[in-house]
Amino acid sequence: MTDRKPTPGATRQQLRPGLRSWLVHHRSVALQTLKDIADQGLANFLSCLVIGIAMALPTLFYLTLINVAQVSERWDGQPRLSLYLSAGAKPTAVLAKVSGLAAGSDVDLISSEDALMQFASSSGFSDVLLALDDNPLPSVIEVRPEGSVREVGLLIEELSRLTDVDDVTADIAWIERLNALVQFGEYLVIVVGLLLAFGVTLSIGNTIRLSIENRRAEILVVKLVGGTDAFVRRPFLYLGLWYGLGGAVLCCLMLWGSMLLLQAPLHVLIASYEASFSLRGLMVADVAALVLIGVVLGIMGASLSVGRHLRKIEPQ
Amino acid sequence: MIRFDAVSKRYPGGRDALSDVSFEIAERQMVFLTGHSGAGKSTLLKLIMLMERPSRGQVFVGGQNLARLGRRQIPGLRRQVGVVFQNHQLLFDRTVYDNVALPLLIAGLGQKETGRRVRAALSKVGLSGKEGQLPIALSGGEQQRVGIARAVVNKPPVLLADEPTGNLDPVLSREIMALFGEFNQVGVTVLIATHDLELIEEIDHPKMQLSAGRVVS
Ligand SMILES: Nc1ncnc2c1ncn2[C@@H]1O[C@H](COP(=O)(O)OP(=O)(O)OP(=O)(O)O)[C@@H](O)[C@H]1O
Ligand SMILES: [Mg+2]
Numbered sequence: 001m002t003d004r005k006p007t008p009g010a011t012r013q014q015l016r017p018g019l020r021s022w023l024v025h026h027r028s029v030a031l032q033t034l035k036d037i038a039d040q041g042l043a044n045f046l047s048c049l050v051i052g053i054a055m056a057l058p059t060l061f062y063l064t065l066i067n068v069a070q071v072s073e074r075w076d077g078q079p080r081l082s083l084y085l086s087a088g089a090k091p092t093a094v095l096a097k098v099s100g101l102a103a104g105s106d107v108d109l110i111s112s113e114d115a116l117m118q119f120a121s122s123s124g125f126s127d128v129l130l131a132l133d134d135n136p137l138p139s140v141i142e143v144r145p146e147g148s149v150r151e152v153g154l155l156i157e158e159l160s161r162l163t164d165v166d167d168v169t170a171d172i173a174w175i176e177r178l179n180a181l182v183q184f185g186e187y188l189v190i191v192v193g194l195l196l197a198f199g200v201t202l203s204i205g206n207t208i209r210l211s212i213e214n215r216r217a218e219i220l221v222v223k224l225v226g227g228t229d230a231f232v233r234r235p236f237l238y239l240g241l242w243y244g245l246g247g248a249v250l251c252c253l254m255l256w257g258s259m260l261l262l263q264a265p266l267h268v269l270i271a272s273y274e275a276s277f278s279l280r281g282l283m284v285a286d287v288a289a290l291v292l293i294g295v296v297l298g299i300m301g302a303s304l305s306v307g308r309h310l311r312k313i314e315p316q
Numbered sequence: 317m318i319r320f321d322a323v324s325k326r327y328p329g330g331r332d333a334l335s336d337v338s339f340e341i342a343e344r345q346m347v348f349l350t351g352h353s354g355a356g357k358s359t360l361l362k363l364i365m366l367m368e369r370p371s372r373g374q375v376f377v378g379g380q381n382l383a384r385l386g387r388r389q390i391p392g393l394r395r396q397v398g399v400v401f402q403n404h405q406l407l408f409d410r411t412v413y414d415n416v417a418l419p420l421l422i423a424g425l426g427q428k429e430t431g432r433r434v435r436a437a438l439s440k441v442g443l444s445g446k447e448g449q450l451p452i453a454l455s456g457g458e459q460q461r462v463g464i465a466r467a468v469v470n471k472p473p474v475l476l477a478d479e480p481t482g483n484l485d486p487v488l489s490r491e492i493m494a495l496f497g498e499f500n501q502v503g504v505t506v507l508i509a510t511h512d513l514e515l516i517e518e519i520d521h522p523k524m525q526l527s528a529g530r531v532v533s
Contacts, residue, residue: 020426021424021425021426021427022424024426024427025421025424217405217407218407220405221405221406221407221418222418222422223391223394224365224367224394224399224405225394225395225399225418225419225422225466226391226392226393226394226395226419226422226423227391227422228388228391228422229388229391231391231422314367315367316367
């Protein structure tokens with residue numbers, strides 16, 4: 001048998017044509033598998049469709065979430081904070097502090113006297129109230145803060161730490177609830193996404209398993225004439241890649257279609273809360289991410305399947 | 317070139333298919349392996365290809381102890397050993413050209429060189445001009461010759477054949493055997509398993525007979 005260890009010089013000389021033919025083989029395998037897929041159009045289209053749907057579900061969910069989060073983030077319904085001052089406090093001093101903290105916001109002082117007057121005139125208990133020695137109502141500072149929900153939340157914390165402020169109430173409870181819901185939704189997207197990614201991987205793996213079965217004879221012959229594991233594996237990895245890519249493309253098309261359908265009703269719904277709302281649809285970065293995820297899942301599913309099944313096919 | 321050292325092979329749950337087989341085939345030799353059905357001829361060839369591993373003893377190919385080759389090194393060995401099967405093991409959905417080119421594709425040869433060698437191998441076996449056909453459109457003898465072209469296309473130093481004339485008529489069989497003789501002439505070590513004694517009687521090459529897993533002559 002010839003010496004199989006080439007001299008270093010020979011290796012260097014052979015490397016470039018070797019590398020080139022390796023690349024050529026990759027390209028021809030890629031094209032060949034693509035052609036094989038195209039030859040069995042409908043069946044493979046359905047396989048890709050399953051992958052696409054599985055990818056579209058969590059993505060659609062995710063897009064909905066982003067849009068809802070966007071509403072709560074840019075909420076311009078201006079919550080109103082009421083700061084109830086303690087009995088001994090000097091309202092004007094507190095007012096100065098609050099104005100400092102909530103720079104840029106509308107700040108109003110309603111002194112306990114004003115409050116009493118207001119209450120008296122609106123409630124009809126004026127006689128009784130004016131007869132009291134002590135004013136039972138606290139002074140109140142009203143703040144209409146600028147900024148996002150998170151910023152307002154921080155401001156509330158700061159304000160309630162002030163001495164002389166007994167209590168801070170805010171009418172932003174519903175937005176907090178919405179935020180909590182969005183956060184929960186984010187977890188849900190991750191969990192559902194992971195489950196479906198697992199499903200996509202298995203589904204691609206299964207498709208690849210069938211293809212391995214179909215090409216059993218070919219694998220045997222390739223192994224008989226000295227094909228390496230990498231050589232045998234290559235067409236199946238490309239097959240996985242194409243399935244993943246096809247699934248991702250179909251997923252994007254379906255999402256685009258869904259967005260088109262949902263845009264009008266969503267607009268009506270959300271514009272009633274926020275005039276400046278514009279739907280955050282599928283962006284280039286999302287498409288790129290989906291394609292990447294599809295391709296990675298495709299190759300992963302294929303390599304899992306190939307690893308499990310190719311070893312069992314040995315020439316006898 | 318091929319050496320068996322006290323080799324025994326027992327398939328799981330069976331009796332010994334080969335027992336205590338020792339022999340050596342020198343480089344550039346051509347040897348016929350004969351014996352009744354079930355004598356162990358195919359098993360012996362499979363041990364050389366590492367399609368099976370011996371239960372006892374050692375096999376050497378080109379000075380290389382096959383026991384030392386791991387799974388990952390098997391492809392390297394198989395590229396050094398061309399094989400021809402009775403049922404030719406062709407890919408029926410690929411053209412004759414693609415079938416013959418397969419070992420070169422695996423070896424990573426460039427397209428031009430591949431084309432040159434495939435045409436040379438096909439012309440050697442008398443199938444020039446059939447490159448574009450599918451094997452199904454060929455006769456049995458032609459299919460067998462495609463298998464031979466594939467076995468020799470990457471110029472392996474060793475050529476094995478298991479019943480290469482199994483279902484061919486005498487004239488075709490003689491042609492095929494002559495073809496192996498020609499490869500032997502140019503320096504290939506050839507080992508052919510056959511039970512067509514009549515055919516090889518007239519050919520002047522060493523014969524090794526197996527009987528019930530033992531070398532008897
Ligand atoms: N994969 C296997 N598993 C179990 N037993 C086997 C296996 N392959 C072969 N045998 C047994 O080993 C013995 C030798 O078989 P082998 O195929 O080597 O014979 P052969 O000389 O090639 O016969 P033939 O001329 O019919 O091809 C037989 O008894 C056979 O039953
Ligand atoms: Mg046999």
